Amino acid sequence: MQKAIRQKMILFANLAIIGDDKKHKAVIFGVMEGKNKRLIPHKEWADDIEHWGEDTLQKLYHLAKDRDGESS
Helix, strand or coil: CHHHHHHHHHHHHHHHHCCCCCHHHHHHHCCCCCECCCCCECCCHHHHHHHHHCCCHHHHHHHHHHHCCCCC
């Protein structure tokens, strides 16, 4: 499980670094509306990133961009 978490965190960091005009970035950070068949709100990929990173998505996003030496 730790390997999967690490891989998702690396993917998040790489997505933060790429340009904002990429469509796959919009899909990953997009918001799903509504509920699933059991009336439970959708759990988004970003929810896991916030939980594992122990901070807000915006803060983690900026930390990932700064890691690469880019300014925000």
